[in-house]
Amino acid sequence: MMKPLLILVGFLSGAVAAWAGPPDGPPVSGYQMMTPETQQLQDDDFLNPAMFLVDRGITLWGREWTQGGATCQSCHSDIASDMAGVAARYPRIDPVSGQMVSLEGKIISEIAGRLGAPAPDYESEDLLALTALIGFQSRGMPMNVAVTPDSGPWIAKGKEIFETRRGQLNLSCANCHQDHWGEKLRGDTLSQGHINAFPVYRLTWSDFGSRQRMFTWCMESIRSEPYAYGSEEFLAMETYLAVRGAGLPIETPGVRR
Amino acid sequence: MLDRTFRKNLLLWTSAVCAASAAFADTGPLTEVPGDPARGLAILRDGSLPSCLICHQISSLPDRDQGQLGPTLDGVAGRFTADELRLRIIDARKISPETIMPAYYATDGLFRVGRNWAGKTIYDPQQVEDVTAYLMTLAD
Numbered sequence: 001m002m003k004p005l006l007i008l009v010g011f012l013s014g015a016v017a018a019w020a021g022p023p024d025g026p027p028v029s030g031y032q033m034m035t036p037e038t039q040q041l042q043d044d045d046f047l048n049p050a051m052f053l054v055d056r057g058i059t060l061w062g063r064e065w066t067q068g069g070a071t072c073q074s075c076h077s078d079i080a081s082d083m084a085g086v087a088a089r090y091p092r093i094d095p096v097s098g099q100m101v102s103l104e105g106k107i108i109s110e111i112a113g114r115l116g117a118p119a120p121d122y123e124s125e126d127l128l129a130l131t132a133l134i135g136f137q138s139r140g141m142p143m144n145v146a147v148t149p150d151s152g153p154w155i156a157k158g159k160e161i162f163e164t165r166r167g168q169l170n171l172s173c174a175n176c177h178q179d180h181w182g183e184k185l186r187g188d189t190l191s192q193g194h195i196n197a198f199p200v201y202r203l204t205w206s207d208f209g210s211r212q213r214m215f216t217w218c219m220e221s222i223r224s225e226p227y228a229y230g231s232e233e234f235l236a237m238e239t240y241l242a243v244r245g246a247g248l249p250i251e252t253p254g255v256r257r
Numbered sequence: 258m259l260d261r262t263f264r265k266n267l268l269l270w271t272s273a274v275c276a277a278s279a280a281f282a283d284t285g286p287l288t289e290v291p292g293d294p295a296r297g298l299a300i301l302r303d304g305s306l307p308s309c310l311i312c313h314q315i316s317s318l319p320d321r322d323q324g325q326l327g328p329t330l331d332g333v334a335g336r337f338t339a340d341e342l343r344l345r346i347i348d349a350r351k352i353s354p355e356t357i358m359p360a361y362y363a364t365d366g367l368f369r370v371g372r373n374w375a376g377k378t379i380y381d382p383q384q385v386e387d388v389t390a391y392l393m394t395l396a397d
Contacts, residue, residue, distance in 0.1 A: 168374045169307055169359040170367055179357075183325040186311055223307075223374045 027245045028181070030191035034257060038203070042255035050132065050201040050253030053125075053208055057133025060126060065117035072110070072130075083137040085144075088250050091239045093150045100154050102238050104131055104210060105230065122229035128208050132199045135252030142249055143196050145242040158240025161233055167224025176218075188257060193218075194245040195238060197254025204257060211238055284340040284347075287362070287382035297391025300384050307359060307379055309388070315395065327358065332397040343389045346380070361385065 031039060041047050061072045061079060076082040090103040101109070104122065107130050112119035120127040147155065162173040176185065177193030184190075198211040209217075212234045219226040227233035286292075301308055302320065310318075312326040333342065344351060349358040350366070361379040370376075380388065 164368065166367075166369045168367065168370050168377075168379060171357060171359070175357050180326050184322065185324055185326065187322045220371065223371045225369045225371045 027194060027248050028192055029196060029245075029248050029251065030194055030256060031197065031251060031254070033182075033189040033191045034255075038255055038257055042197075042251065048201070048253065048255055050199065050208060050255060053129045053132035053199060053253055054136045056125065056129035057131075057136075060129055061133060065111055065115040069117075070115060079133070080137060083134045085138050085141050087131075087135040087138040087252065088141045088144045089146065091151075091154070091235060091242065092146060093148065100151065100235055100239065102211075102235055103134060104212075105235070107131060107134070123210060123213055128199045128210060131210065132208075132253045135199070135250060138250040139252055140249050142247045143242055143245055145239065145246065147243060151239060154236045154239040155243050156240075157233075158236035158238070159244075161237055162240060162244075167219065167222035169222040169224075171222045173218065192245070193241070194248055195241045196245055196248040197251035197256065199252065200254040200256050202256050211241075284344040286386060287343075287347075288386050290383060290386070292383075292386035292388070292390025292393075294387070294391040294394050297387035297389070300380070300388055301391065306384075312358070317395070330392065330395055332395060334393045334396045339389055339393055342392045343385060346385055346388055361388075 031042065034042075041049070045051050058079075064071055073079070087103055090106065091100055093099070094101045094106065097109075104127055107127060108119050111117050145151070165172045165175070173193060176190050181190045181192045195211045195214075198214065199208055200214075201208050205217075212229050215234055215237055216226040216229075300306060301310060301315075309330065310320060310323045312324040314323040314325070314329045314331070316329065316331050337345075345358070346361045348360040348363040349356045350360060350363075359379060362382070362385050364370075364376055364378055
């Protein structure tokens with residue numbers, strides 16, 4: 001009499017668990033798909049090319065954004081204590097504006113809104129550097145984005161975008177990063193498509209990039225029209241992927257192939 | 258595995274049945290010029306075109322980093338007719354609707370195609386013929 005009930009309960013909880021992430025077990029970081037050489041580049045702060053961004057971020061942190069105006073440090077005195085764990089909970093609903101915001105979006109509004117300086121562009125060195133610096137204060141901490149009634153629709157929208165086939169090659173993100181991770185796609189071993197290492201230095205780009213640059217790259221490689229930087233679609237994608245990869249340690253600043 | 262002629266007849270029969278909906282277009286050659294296997298191989302290796310080798314392996318080729326997402330293409334000429342292979346390349350969804358294999362010569366049913374590619378097919382008709390001819394050299 002017990003058995004069918006147990007099976008049913010197991011089936012139902014399985015179905016509930018399946019919505020958030022790869023169906024087969026806890027999330028696996030893209031770090032695991034890298035060769036030992038690339039892993040070592042990330043692990044060694046002196047070799048890691050993305051540490052350049054963190055160093056640059058430290059300079060920006062103490063810089064005046066308008067003449068005689070405040071620096072980030074004026075209000076956030078100690079970056080290590082003030083920003084510890086912050087990146088791990090973005091994107092989040094901003095307690096002040098009530099709007100969903102990514103870490104980049106928050107930094108833009110600090111600079112443009114609070115400090116009255118021109119907003120930095122997405123993928124500009126300034127924005128990547130401050131994002132990397134703040135991300136670095138969460139290194140090793142688990143990604144921990146809150147699932148709330150307010151964030152729920154964003155997560156659902158991101159999931160839908162992730163699973164929608166698109167582009168001339170007619171593939172969804174899930175086709176590669178859910179159904180075929182661990183398999184070879186030309187020179188790459190497909191990862192689960194997590195966002196815990198960004199901003200990263202990508203060897204194939206010979207450049208740094210944000211989460212949204214990665215989404216753009218993947219969309220362009222399936223010959224699909226990417227969404228705009230800072231768009232609701234990319235914000236939803238980030239929110240969904242943060243929840244899908246919940247618990248993965250932040251690796252910022254990461255190195256990838 | 259089904260006998261080859263039988264498969265072909267089945268396909269022809271199916272295409273007759275579906276002719277009205279045009280779900281299965283004529284799977285005969287798309288051009289007058291017969292496919293050229295050497296050109297077909299060059300197309301497979303052209304980095305600017307989404308290669309079959311992203312997903313498939315052909316063990317007679319020295320190319321590194323061949324794909325693992327689809328079955329090997331070794332010996333396909335023994336498993337399929339030219340018409341069947343051509344239909345697969347044109348639009349694999351006609352064979353299995355949920356396939357991840359891209360349609361190389363169809364533009365319907367796609368979403369948010371990049372503006373450089375909108376309304377265009379991956380291969381032109383002659384490229385379909387050339388790649389089909391190359392696959393027909395892959396006997397066991």
